[in-house]
Amino acid sequence: MQLTVWTYEGPPHVGAMRVATAMKGLHYVLHAPQGDTYADLLFTMIERRDHRPPVTYTTFQARDLGKDTAELFKTAARDAYERFRPQAMIVGASCTAELIQDDPAGLAETMGLDCPVIPLELPSYSRKENWGASETFYQLVRGLADKQRRPPPAVGEAGPRRPRANILGPTALGFRHRDDVVEITRLLSQLGIDVHVVAPMAAAPADLVRLGEADFNICLYPEIAAQACGWLERTFRQKTVKTVPIGLNATREFVSEVCQVAGVMMPGAVDQGRMGWWSRSVDSTYLTGKRVFIFGDATHAVAAARVAAEELGFKVVGLGCYNREFAREIRAAAEKYGVDPLITDDYLEVEDAIAAAAPELVLGTQMERHIAKRLRLPCAVISAPVHVQDFPARYSPQMGFEGANVLFDTWVHPLVMGLEEHLLTMFREDFEFSDAAGPSHLGHAAPAHVPAAADAPPLSVPPATPEPGGWTEEALAELGKIPFFVRGKARRNTERYAAEHGVATITRETLYEAKAHYAR
Amino acid sequence: MSGAGPKACAAPPVGADGILRERGQREVFCGLTGIIWLHRKIQDAFFLVVGSRTCAHLLQSAAGVMVFAEPRFGTAIIEEKDLAGLADANEELDRVVTRLLARRPDIRMLFLVGSCPSEVIKLDLSRAAQRLNQRFSPNCHVLNYSGSGIETTFTQGEDACLAALVPELPFTDARQLMLVGSLPDVVEDQFLRLFGDLGIEKVVTLPARRAGNMPGVGPNTRYLLAQPFLAETGTALDKRGAIHLPALFPFGAEGTTAWLHAGAQAFGVREDRFEMVTAPPRERARKALAAHRAKLAGKRIFFLPDSQLEVPLARFLAGELGMSLVEVGTPYLHKGHLIDELAALPPGTLISEGQDVERQLDRVQAQRPDLTVCGLGLANPLEKTGLSTKWAIELVFSPIHGFEQAGDLAELFARPLNRRDLLRV
Numbered sequence: 001m002q003l004t005v006w007t008y009e010g011p012p013h014v015g016a017m018r019v020a021t022a023m024k025g026l027h028y029v030l031h032a033p034q035g036d037t038y039a040d041l042l043f044t045m046i047e048r049r050d051h052r053p054p055v056t057y058t059t060f061q062a063r064d065l066g067k068d069t070a071e072l073f074k075t076a077a078r079d080a081y082e083r084f085r086p087q088a089m090i091v092g093a094s095c096t097a098e099l100i101q102d103d104p105a106g107l108a109e110t111m112g113l114d115c116p117v118i119p120l121e122l123p124s125y126s127r128k129e130n131w132g133a134s135e136t137f138y139q140l141v142r143g144l145a146d147k148q149r150r151p152p153p154a155v156g157e158a159g160p161r162r163p164r165a166n167i168l169g170p171t172a173l174g175f176r177h178r179d180d181v182v183e184i185t186r187l188l189s190q191l192g193i194d195v196h197v198v199a200p201m202a203a204a205p206a207d208l209v210r211l212g213e214a215d216f217n218i219c220l221y222p223e224i225a226a227q228a229c230g231w232l233e234r235t236f237r238q239k240t241v242k243t244v245p246i247g248l249n250a251t252r253e254f255v256s257e258v259c260q261v262a263g264v265m266m267p268g269a270v271d272q273g274r275m276g277w278w279s280r281s282v283d284s285t286y287l288t289g290k291r292v293f294i295f296g297d298a299t300h301a302v303a304a305a306r307v308a309a310e311e312l313g314f315k316v317v318g319l320g321c322y323n324r325e326f327a328r329e330i331r332a333a334a335e336k337y338g339v340d341p342l343i344t345d346d347y348l349e350v351e352d353a354i355a356a357a358a359p360e361l362v363l364g365t366q367m368e369r370h371i372a373k374r375l376r377l378p379c380a381v382i383s384a385p386v387h388v389q390d391f392p393a394r395y396s397p398q399m400g401f402e403g404a405n406v407l408f409d410t411w412v413h414p415l416v417m418g419l420e421e422h423l424l425t426m427f428r429e430d431f432e433f434s435d436a437a438g439p440s441h442l443g444h445a446a447p448a449h450v451p452a453a454a455d456a457p458p459l460s461v462p463p464a465t466p467e468p469g470g471w472t473e474e475a476l477a478e479l480g481k482i483p484f485f486v487r488g489k490a491r492r493n494t495e496r497y498a499a500e501h502g503v504a505t506i507t508r509e510t511l512y513e514a515k516a517h518y519a520r
Numbered sequence: 521m522s523g524a525g526p527k528a529c530a531a532p533p534v535g536a537d538g539i540l541r542e543r544g545q546r547e548v549f550c551g552l553t554g555i556i557w558l559h560r561k562i563q564d565a566f567f568l569v570v571g572s573r574t575c576a577h578l579l580q581s582a583a584g585v586m587v588f589a590e591p592r593f594g595t596a597i598i599e600e601k602d603l604a605g606l607a608d609a610n611e612e613l614d615r616v617v618t619r620l621l622a623r624r625p626d627i628r629m630l631f632l633v634g635s636c637p638s639e640v641i642k643l644d645l646s647r648a649a650q651r652l653n654q655r656f657s658p659n660c661h662v663l664n665y666s667g668s669g670i671e672t673t674f675t676q677g678e679d680a681c682l683a684a685l686v687p688e689l690p691f692t693d694a695r696q697l698m699l700v701g702s703l704p705d706v707v708e709d710q711f712l713r714l715f716g717d718l719g720i721e722k723v724v725t726l727p728a729r730r731a732g733n734m735p736g737v738g739p740n741t742r743y744l745l746a747q748p749f750l751a752e753t754g755t756a757l758d759k760r761g762a763i764h765l766p767a768l769f770p771f772g773a774e775g776t777t778a779w780l781h782a783g784a785q786a787f788g789v790r791e792d793r794f795e796m797v798t799a800p801p802r803e804r805a806r807k808a809l810a811a812h813r814a815k816l817a818g819k820r821i822f823f824l825p826d827s828q829l830e831v832p833l834a835r836f837l838a839g840e841l842g843m844s845l846v847e848v849g850t851p852y853l854h855k856g857h858l859i860d861e862l863a864a865l866p867p868g869t870l871i872s873e874g875q876d877v878e879r880q881l882d883r884v885q886a887q888r889p890d891l892t893v894c895g896l897g898l899a900n901p902l903e904k905t906g907l908s909t910k911w912a913i914e915l916v917f918s919p920i921h922g923f924e925q926a927g928d929l930a931e932l933f934a935r936p937l938n939r940r941d942l943l944r945v
Contacts, residue, residue: 001570001596001612003620010577033636035550035669038578040897050904052897059546062639062670076545083878095572096636096670099603124572125600 006347006367008322008385012122012132013094014039019136019224020090021053021172025204026140027086029077031069031097031104034059046388047173056080058097070102074111077104081113088116088144088205090136095124116205118143128345130223130297130323133171137200138227144205147235149212163262164194165241166214168229169221170201175300175384177201177221179397184220184245187400190270191255193262200224212236216261220244220399222299223323246303248275248311248404273401275408279311287412291489293318293359295342295350295368296383298326300398302333304363304382307407309337318342318357320350322365347371358488361415366390376484378414416483471506478508493518534870539853544876547895548825548851550669551677552633553582557917558681559592561702564628564731567593568620569667570613570645571635582913592627594620598637609643610651617652617662627660629731631681634666661731663688673851675749675827675916678702682726685734686756689726692736696722697783698762700754701747704919705729711746711770711922714780717797720787726753737762742786744779746770746921748861749828751854768860770921771829771929772836773805778860801923808927809840812934817842819937822889824898825849825875826912833893833915833929835864841930845869846889849880891936908936 009015013030020028021043030036037057043049058076060069077091091104105119118139122132154160167184170177178201185195196214197207211217211232216239219229229240239261245254252272259266278284292314294304298321308314320342321330327343334341342353351371354362362372362379366387372379381390382398397403471479482490490511497514498506534540552575555567569575576595596616602609613632621627630652632645645664652662665684667677682700697720699711708725715723724735726743739761745754748769758764767782768775777798784794821843823830830850837843845865849872855862862871872880877898884892885905892902892909899909910933920929 001598001602001609001616003616004573004576004595004597005591006580007573007576009573010581011573013574014577033550033669034546034548034673035552035578035636036574037545037547037897038549038553038582040547041895042581044898044900045896048900050900052901057545060670062668065640065670079544079878095574096640099637099640123600124574125598125603128573 004346006370008345008347008365008367009129010039010042011095011124012127012129012135013092013120013124014042015129015132015134016090016092016120016122016136017043017053017055018129018133018171018173019140019200020055021049022170022200023054023203023205025087025206026054027080027084027089028053028055029073029080029089029091029104029108030055030057030094031073031092031102032057032059032094033096034061036094036096043172046386047391048388049172053172054084054086060097065100069097069100070107073102073104073107077108077111077113081115086115086205088118088140089113090118090120090140092120092122093124098124116143128323131325133224134227137168137171137224138231140200140205141208141211141228142231144208145211145232145235146209147212149210150236151213151215162192162194163215163264164196164213165258165262166196166211166217166232166238167198167220168217169219169223169225170198171221171224172201173384174221174224175381175386175390176396176398176403179395180220180399180403182395183397183400183402184218187245187251187255187270188218188258191258191262191267192264193258212238214238216241218258223297223326244299244303245399246300246403247307247407248272248401250303250306251400251404271401273405275311275401275404278405278408279313284312284412287415288313290314290361290415291317291357291359292361292363293354293357293368294382295320295322295354295362295364297321297323298329300383302329304407305333305337307404308363308411311404312408312411314361317359318353320344320353351375358492360486360489361411363411378416380411380414472508475506475508475511478511490515538871540847540870540872542872542874542876542879544879546673546825546851546875547877547897548875549582549674549895550578550636551667551672551674551680552578552635552669553674554667554677554681555579555593555633556582558678558702558727561729562629562727562731563729564626565592565631566620566624566627566629567631567633568617569593569595569633569635570638570643571595571598571633571668572637573597575635575637592624598641603641606641606643609641610648613643613648614652614655617656621656621660625659630656630660630662631684632662632664633677633681634664634668634671636668636670639666639668639670661688673828675747675829676752676852678747679750679752682750683752683756685727686737686753686760689734689760690736691760692738693740694722694736694738695740695787696724696735696742697787698735698737698741698743698757699723699725700743700745700757701750702727703746703921707919707921707925710924711780714797714801715783718780718784718787718789718794720783720789739763742783744783745857746779747829748832748854748857749852751852751857754857766857766860768835768864769832771832772840772926773802773809773923774840775832775836776805776921776923776926777802798923805923805926809930811927812930813841815934815937816930818844819890820844820846820887821891821893821933822846822884822887823848823850824877824880824884824892824894824912825851825872826893826895827916828852828854829915830893831858831861831865831871834869835861836929837933838866838869839864840926841933843933846887847872847880847883849873849875851875891933908940910936 043053058072091108108117170181217229218241219225232238243254243257245251292308294301301321305316316337319334322345331341362368363382365383366385369379494514559567634645649662649664663684665680728734737760741762743762744765765782768778770776770779834848847870853873893912902909919925
């Protein structure tokens with residue numbers, strides 16, 4: 001048993017729902033007890049969808065368990081087919097139904113429904129949401145794609161045709177999937193490439209049938225589409241574009257990989273947005289070396305680390321993901337930035353790691369937003385799981401060149417602005433513009449007033465006191481004069497310096513000795 | 521919002537008692553959801569769900585809120601290896617509880633909350649609670665109840681929780697009035713003040729705000745149910761010799777008056793004193809309601825089943841605000857506790873128990889009510905079809921009982937209609 005307060009991922013059948021809800025003309029019959037319908041509200045509330053997810057739940061209760069729950073499933077499946085007339089159905093069980101072993105797959109097979117029925121085996125007690133989405137999409141692609149389909153000849157009667165790509169991976173409830181697809185479609189169009197099928201988002205089962213007609217596939221979200229892309233590659237010999245275009249450099253590499261796979265010339269001039277110049281401009285100097293902690297799904301976390309390090313000049317002080325399936329990618333990236341990879345789905349462990357790293361900015365999920373708020377750190381969201389405020393009304397992709405612009409704005413905005421940072425450092429005791437009030441452009445709303453903030457370090461850094469005695473009062477007071485966004489680091493550095501140099505009691509002098517020692 | 525199937529036109533099968541009973545997909549929460557408010561009500565209690573990842577996911581999604589502080593609830597997620605052998609599952613549970621209580625030494629009462637998977641694998645949480653009690657008593661009292669979807673619907677989780685508390689309450693001979701059901705603190709304080717002003721010396725609440733302050737119970741206890749969903753709790757109190765005071769539930773000026781009156785009568789409060797104490801707040805309530813009556817009178821309302829508050833709220837909306845009831849859906853109809861409420865509904869009101877959500881939504885679309893009270897999964901899809909909705913869950917998360925909240929309760933129903941008139945989008 002695992003003790004959990006908050007979870008990063010739901011159960012695997014919620015992953016299946018993310019695929020089904022993204023699609024059109026597909027219906028999911030889920031053998032599940034009463035109450036599992038809560039999952040509908042993820043889509044209708046968090047994502048503000050104006051249609052119910054295409055899911056029929058059997059909602060069995062205790063009184064049904066003694067009787068025939070299998071019959072209940074068959075009735076639900078038959079009624080759902082009659083009512084919705086889907087092009088295809090998926091059937092499966094949630095965690096409780098898995099235990100009663102009614103075998104929805106076998107039951108559905110005997111019913112002779114007049115549409116393809118794809119059974120899902122999603123082991124609820126060992127797998128999670130992303131895996132469930134990936135498996136569902138893979139089974140749908142495998143079950144529906146017509147193996148006879150091939151792309152039309154490169155040169156037809158009307159002359160040479162444009163190359164065509166499938167964009168694979170976007171789902172319902174994905175972090176900015178809606179806008180990423182628009183941005184990448186636009187970018188491909190600039191490169192002279194047509195989009196054949198986007199799936200699962202907005203695709204019907206009939207669209208999956210014709211996947212083989214594309215020249216190649218773009219694996220936009222590996223967590224969801226990598227498995228399906230592998231199968232398509234083996235079955236149709238379609239190549240897979242694997243670069244995930246998050247950030248300026250990754251997008252450039254994406255363009256180059258796409259052009260190579262599609263066999264088209266690299267275009268001379270593609271509008272690369274403002275991000276590069278914004279970052280080179282002198283106002284951004286103050287971003288240099290900002291310590292950033294990154295946590296999310298592996299793909300978004302690895303991409304964010306690269307953007308942070310290469311494109312904003314931040315220092316990556318922590319990197320991790322909650323999906324173990326992609327731990328290898330995180331380990332490789334962590335090694336590159338010289339940090340320990342954090343691979344866990346335990347929210348409390350992530351909180352401890354953030355507190356210990358004392359970053360100046362947290363890039364994470366909805367969960368890290370909460371952690372950062374508690375630790376009074378600035379934060380921007382880069383990955384699912386996300387909440388209603390992360391589905392903005394405006395166009396706000398993460399991918400492509402416009403996505404890079406968005407990253408610049410959303411990551412820089414929570415930080416204290418350049419000159420304000422200096423003023424806060426110079427005049428620590430100003431009654432009105434103290435750092436306890438937070439960055440002034442955020443309307444003093446961000447961190448609540450914390451009494452005695454100057455005396456108490458805001459971070460619950462384990463008091464790694466070198467010796468009994470620890471900090472003298474005057475040293476603590478001096479520490480309090482350091483702005484909050486670097487105070488954690490100063491404290492940690494000083495204590496490390498004291499420990500390494502055998503300093504028994506940390507005085508004001510020790511603080512400045514350490515500062516000189518670790519001068520960057 | 522859904523394709524009209526062949527069944528869409530079938531006439532609803534109304535029973536001999538005039539109640540429509542349906543079986544089909546139920547779009548309702550399970551009883552675990554009650555933890556969202558219960559963990560705040562009892563301030564030194566912790567709710568540990570023994571369940572699956574789905575249960576944990578529900579708890580953090582259901583209310584649409586995430587709590588910044590570490591909440592006083594959590595889930596012991598059953599994993600594959602726990603399914604292999606129940607002996608190991610018990611050991612695992614003990615390990616998790618030990619770790620939890622070491623981390624939270626301030627916890628005085630721990631509820632092990634059963635879920636669908638724990639029920640199906642027959643993990644005996646009452647024995648686990650006994651076993652753990654021996655280890656952690658007297659620092660922490662371990663209890664158990666089931667909030668599983670196969671046994672409980674939404675607010676029935678609170679009923680199961682309170683019913684689990686009742687056998688543990690100390691015996692008392694004292695003549696006392698017990699208010700049963702977790703109420704927002706502000707409302708509870710108002711009721712305690714009112715009963716105090718009526719001259720009833722001892723008034724206690726179940727649950728109390730702290731584990732150590734749970735009230736005693738005995739043959740001289742008279743109890744008023746503050747919520748309509750406390751069937752099991754009522755039965756458990758009856759077994760302890762307490763006596764139920766049937767009344768309307770305290771929604772609106774009339775309901776609150778009747779509810780207070782039932783308590784006052786049982787304790788021999790004189791009518792003139794009752795009038796003196798209750799007339800001023802009752803007048804305030806009526807005044808506050810009048811402000812919303814113009815908006816709501818004559819409007820047609822449809823309740824989908826959710827919290828079991830539906831029947832008393834429908835009575836309030838029809839009786840005090842002049843709304844017209846299209847259908848009053850409720851997950852369960854406890855006729856014993858609702859006997860006064862049912863009598864106070866306009867004659868011929870269509871009440872439905874249970875749910876077949878697709879057919880019920882067909883009826884909503886056929887009737888096109890002015891306001892539909894429904895769960896969060898259905899609200900936006902209904903709004904998209906041009907219907908105004910009221911999230912049912914807000915009724916469980918807001919102070920709506922009593923005189924001082926009567927206007928707020930009406931406003932919750934008026935707000936979607938007001939907003940609709942306001943917007944030009």
